[in-house]
Amino acid sequence: MSSAAVIDYGMGNLHSIAKALQHAQPSTDVLIASDADTILHADRVVFPGVGAIRDCIAALHEKKLVEVIKQAANDKPFLGICLGMQALLTDSEENNHTDCLNLFAGHVVHFDKNLHDETGTALKIPHMGWNKVTQQSHPLWNNIAQDSRFYFVHSYYAVPENAQECIASSEYPDAFTCAIARDNIFAVQFHPEKSQHAGLQLLTNFLNWDGTN
Amino acid sequence: MALAKRIIPCLDVDNGRVVKGVKFVDIRDAGDPVEVARRYDREGADEITFLDITATHHDRDTIVHVVEQVAGEVFIPLTVGGGIRKLEDIRRMLNAGADKVGINSAAVFNPEFVRDAAEKFGSQCIVVAIDAKKVSAPDEADRWEIFTHGGRKPTGIDAIEWAIKMVDYGAGEILLTSMDRDGTREGFDLPLTRAISEAVAVPVIASGGVGNLEHLADGVIQGKADAVLAASIFHFAEYSVEHAKQHMQSRGIEVRL
Known part of the structure; x- marks a missing residue:
């Protein structure tokens, strides 16, 4: 049986993602894990997260998970979600600048405060709700329509x-x-576990992915 | 702009059964919440909100089981409101599979609770529910106040100032219910919705008074709401969520179909 470890470092709700993974592929052994052993022995790893980035990075250090994540991201199919995507960049401007894991060179920035739509209506922050996603070619988009x-x-x-x-x-x-x-790394800002059919398809694709393109 | 306006069916749950709105005297049974949630998910609901109106503390465990069951098979955001008074209540709902909780009277009695909750669980899961009622005289400029106890008790707090304060304390979203309109089927209080939506930077969900599909479109176009919530029009299959979305789209509103 293939296994997927969902990294538990105290940042937010892992039940949704665990339930969605299980639903996407009932034969997968879904493990909620905070210890290095389970994470490093799993066939694939999911790195979720909600909340503030400083707390996220601090929790990873405190639970001694930084090296574990880097190692997992080095050699097995790895899926970052929301804050679990942002944490992979070099740094974030949230919380007056926070150093992140630097697995991807680049920054995490805030949406501009004064955004408007074409009718002149102010856009709300947070960016919350269902938005279209324009894909580039990758196996994790299999069977998901462009602009879903x-x-x-x-x-x-x-x-x-x-x-x-x-x-x-x-x-x-x-x-x-x-x-x-x-x-072998794929990371998304949106929540596949809350994105109905398209989201479940992405999770199914991840659970069947060998980590190559 | 590609971000869709959301349609959120709301289930008023009393002791494990969906009932028609709180304000109706003859409470009609509208079925098993898990069944109803499944149907809304199939019809394309963007989120589902459960409002627990169970009177006794003892029977509140029922809603936890409902959320657990729904969260195991419905993969869209789920919000639970009603009876959220302590951090422990929030943790219980999130552990059951809820994504957000609605805090209503507890915020009025103790605003710091909202700050603590946002600090602990993140603003993204804290929805502050505001029950407002118009208090200005017909010849005065519009003014709305916060009411508690299902719209019976005035608090003297101005609704717009309150919304701004709650966002400042960490609310990630505002669920705004007009107590004048709730249960009337006359449509949202549009001036109230617009005033609140334009006063805060976070998304505002309009609630209270939906009687037909045009009301939903009005809430977005005139009320400037980011999402619209309705209960009774969906419960008895008078309209489906899909139907509602098609109507909104015909009015030029971006929806997820």
Whole structure:
């Protein structure tokens, strides 16, 4: 039986993601894990997270998970979600600048405060709700229609330095990167576990992915 | 702009059964909440909100089981409101599979609770529910106040100032219910919705008074709401969520179909 470890470091609700993974593929052994052993022995790893980035990084250090995550991200299919995507960048401007894990060169920045739509209505922050995702070719988008909507809730977004690592974008109102990928790592800003059919399909694709393109 | 306006069916749950709105005298049974939630998910609901109106503390465990069951098979955001008074209540709901909780009277009695909750669980899961009622005289400029106890008790707090304060304390979203309109089927209080939506930077969900699909579109176009919530029009299959979305789209509103 293949296994997927969902990293538990005290940042937010892991039940949704665990339930969605289990639903996406009942034969997978879904483990909620905070210890290095379980994480490093799992066939694939999911790194979720909600909340503030400083607390996230601090919790990873405190639970001695930084090296574990780097190691997992080095050699097995790895899926970052929401804050679990942002944490992979070099740093974030949230909480007066926070150093992150630097697995992807680039920064995490806040949406501009004075955004308006084409009718002149002020756009709300956080960017919350279902938005269209424009994909670049990658096996994790298999069987997901181009421009499918996924559920987002965030105020910061990643800006990878290497444009080739941007594997999907969305608009609010300008285009921003909402998924990054390189080798065996794939990370998304939206919540696949809350994105109904498209989200479950992405999770199914991840659970069947060998980590290559 | 590609971000869709959301339609959120609301289930008023009393001791494990869906009932028609709180304000109706003859409470009609509208079925098993898990069944109803499944149907809304199939019809394309963008989120589902459960409002627990169970009177006794003892029977509140029922809602936890409902959320657990729904969260195991419905993969869209779930919000639970009603009876959220302590951090422990929030943790219980999140552990059951809820994504957000609605805090209503507890915020009025103790605003610091909202700050503590946002600090502990993140603003993204803290929805502050505001029950407002118009208090200005017909010849005065519009003014709304916060009411508690299902719209019976005035608090003297101005609704717009309160919304701004709650966002400042960490609310990630505002669920705004007009107590004048709730249960009337006359449509949202649009001036109230617009005033609150324009006063705060976070999304505002309009609630209270939906009687037909045009009301939903009005809430977005005139009320400037980011999401619209309705209960009774969906419960008895008078309209489906899909139907509602098609109507909103025909009015030029971006929806997820």
